[in-house]
Amino acid sequence: MNLRGYLEELEEKTLSPYAALSSRSRGRQRAEAECPLRTAFQRDRDRIIHSKAFRRLKHKTQVFLSPTGDHYRTRLTHTLEVAQISRTIARALRLNEDLTEAIALGHDLGHTPFGHAGEKVLDDLHPGGFRHYEQSLRVVEFLEKNGRGLNLTWEVRDGILKHSKGRASIIPGPEDGPATLEGQVVRVADIIAYINHDLDDALRAGVITMDDIPRWCLKILGSRHSQRIGTMVRSLVEKTKEADDGRLHLDPAVLEAMEALRDFLFENVYESPTVHAEFIKAEKLLRELYEYFLAQENIWEKEATLYGPETSRHRIACDFISGMTDRYALNLYKELFIPRPWLVY
Template identity: 70%
Template sequence: MTIRESLEKLEEEILSPWAAKAHHSKGRLVSEPECPLRTCFQRDRDRIIHSKAFRRLKHKTQVFLAPTGDHYRTRLTHTLEVAQIARTIARALRLNEDLTEAIALGHDLGHTPFGHAGEEVLNELVPGGFRHYEQSLRVVDFLEKEGRGLNLTFEVRDGILKHSKGLGPILTPDEDGPATLEGEVVRLADIIAYVNHDLDDALRAGLIREKDIPENCLRILGRRHAERINTMVSDVIRETLAAEDRTLHLSAPVLKALEDLRSFLFEKVYRSPAVRREFEKARRILTDLFEYYLQQETVWEKEMSCYEEGTPKERIVCDFIAGMTDRYALYLYEKLFIPKPFAGGL
């Protein structure tokens, strides 16, 4: 028996009946030999961590564009916080931690530079629109490894594609939800992570003050960052274990406070005039870059040589821009559109 087989056997013995088991995975897009050491979900996690797209997350915006302060969150720190929260919940519910972690680490690989501002711009410019969760799946299926992709398992790919809730009901199950409970855990962990760390960053930036936060959110969830996360994580574990019905649960007071906190952030932070002003600058940068590169066939053919003949040029330019970090987009914009001081010498 290989180490992988012994791990798969252990999963069968200790994980919940509702957990996804590596041995029963629906498999990969392209069949390949199993690893003797790692389960399929462990391999997926490792492939994501070693991908170029994962490394670029450290220079992509969470809320504040290209922040100069050392302590503001980026897409990478957000991803790690989601993974930590999701693993805590998964372990307590006896779900598959490896699958949970792989989904969490890969869920935002398709995010654009400048956060949701970039997503809005590409959604307007690209035929058929742009959604970051679909782009995350495109990254792992195709864009990584020069067009070969990471060849991840169905369960990880499904969790990545279906991780986003937007402003929809936090716990209402729907037919388009993740196929695994691990995917549902990541979707909830994503919300828990961003409402807490974005609140923390907004306070640090002076965009809001603590007295602005709805009192019921502070009273129910807690007045400190760590306390709020602990309240939400403990509540979902306790309520879900008590229900025993393969569905995630939150108590009514905590769910209401979480919904109110999310609404508060959308109104006072994400849609605030200060943030929107910076987003409009990002809009101009990405629009100009998009229009410029549509005309530069030799450039994007060199950058994206993995495409099949006949691929729409808008799709190629979209992939190119979506993969940029904030600082690379700023660098290209300055290089292409900002005049350099004349040094003389006529």
């Protein structure tokens, strides 16, 4: 028996009846030979980590645009925190950690520069609208590897596409959540991560103080960053185990406090004058870049080789801009629109 076969057998023996088994994956878009060492979901995780889109996450905004402070989160550190929380939950519930990790690492690959400010611009300008979770799927299905994509399993692609919840219910219902319980775990872990690290970053930046945070939320969840994450994760694990029905559950008091903290962040951080003022600048920058690219005939020498003649310029511009890092967008804008001094000797 090769190592992959042993690992698949181990999954059969040890994982929960609700877990997704790699040996029973619904497969890839294109058939390919199995790896003798890794399961299908381990292979997907590795492909995501080695992708160009994953590397670019280190220079994409989480909340604070192009932060120069060493300790502010970026889209990459957010992704790693989601992966860690997801794996902790998956292990406690005896779910497939490899599938959970692959979804978590790939969930934000399609996010724009400048966070949700960039997403708003592309949603306004692109005729088909723009949603970062759909773009994340487009990255792994098409844009990576010069138009071939990463050829991931159906379960990972499903989890990436359905990970986002906006301000909807934190616990996904059967009609709108991922098909696997592992994908549902990532969806909840995503909000656990960002509620806590965005609060932490906002405190560090001086946008809010501890006195601003609703006291009753801190009483339920904890006064420290680690306490709050621990409370949320324990509640999810304990209530899900207690129900034992193949769905995720949270203690009602914890769920209410999480929703209140999320609302607090939207009202006092994401939409605060300090943060929003920079978002307005970022939106203007990306809007001008987008309109510039639409007007140019031969602007994408490398990128154009991915597309057929039927692809609209809007689609190409949208792909190009959404893949940019903050610093690339800033440098390109400076090169295109800011005059350089004429040197006279």
